[in-house]
């Protein structure tokens with residue numbers, strides 16, 4: 001057993017210590033624990049010649065959606081490729097998946113993991129990474145299909161079963177299958193109360209169904225189990241902020257912002273002050289609050305600083321409008337123009353799956369933000385309208401994409417474009433179970449004077 005992974009799949013090492021260090025690292029990743037990078041360092045120190053260790057290093061580097069981490073991913077890929085020459089076929093297939101990801105070919109990456117799972121349904125690493133990347137490239141149907149397939153092939157006694165249930169929960173929530181999603185998520189929490197992804201999936205169901213009091217209680221009850229969790233904790237507190245936002249408890253939202261999901265002094269934030277998910281949480285909440293006339297003081301400034309430092313980095317297409325929100329809200333239009341230029345250059349280079357996404361969707365949305373900042377809401381509507389249909393491919397959940405829908409609505413209201421307002425309200429009505437008149441970001445537009 002010693003040289004197998006948690007599900008009995010062979011690892012190309014004779015060392016029980018190496019296998020244990022590998023399994024500990026993967027388990028930490030699966031559980032969204034902040035110590036995963038530390039566990040990986042220990043694994044690489046225990047056995048620098050173990051190819052899967054370098055493979056994990058490459059995967060972890062790519063998970064950050066940060067251009068600055070790509071060189072480390074390249075190095076890890078080279079090491080993994082060299083060291084896996086005598087390894088198992090499964091390990092070599094993982095190396096091929098990493099190579100596709102580093103090259104920016106998301107479809108080939110997903111297919112590579114699907115190929116591994118066809119042969120080895122118990123490969124928990126391939127499953128979890130597939131779920132993650134399919135989500136961030138707007139493919140909920142792919143997430144759900146794989147979660148269902150894997151669910152049928154695993155058994156409850158397997159390690160990682162709650163993590164699988166959590167993925168099934170979130171995938172089906174994004175597909176609008178709320179009853180199935182909630183049951184899976186609650187089952188996961190019953191088995192593993194500290195599973196952040198399961199807490200998150202159910203939080204989404206409660207958000208989409210407008211069950212705000214339940215949502216606050218759900219997260220408050222589970223919060224004591226989050227010690228040692230990674231930045232997903234911040235996102236859960238952001239979800240709690242969304243419930244309070246919908247109750248118009250804006251002071252509570254700001255308190256959560258400062259003390260929980262954008263606490264600049266917290267160790268998690270200090271380690272990665274510009275992590276994509278944290279930036280999305282922060283910018284999207286400030287944007288929502290400002291639309292309601294809430295004074296957010298100087299909170300945009302530090303986000304704008306980070307945005308300037310990431311100009312030209314388009315690895316997370318969904319984060320780009322959030323960077324742009326920060327730059328325009330902080331009045332840094334020169335930097336905002338440079339960000340647009342960086343996006344145009346990235347799109348023109350045409351490398352990888354993200355290039356057409358940036359060209360056709362993220363860029364028009366960011367140009368719309370610029371036009372809005374310049375007091376040209378009509379132009380903003382015209383720029384963003386063609387991007388609406390494919391917007392979900394930017395990745396992010398329905399709850400996260402909502403801020404972009406609010407952006408278009410805001411431009412349409414400022415421009416007094418009745419057709420655009422009605423089209424947007426019809427769109428959100430079809431995508432969200434709670435009618436717009438009962439949602440804070442939309443109610444004013446519903447009741448607008450003719």
Ligand SMILES: [Fe+2]
Pocket residue numbers: 200204235239397399
């Ligand atoms: Fe979420």
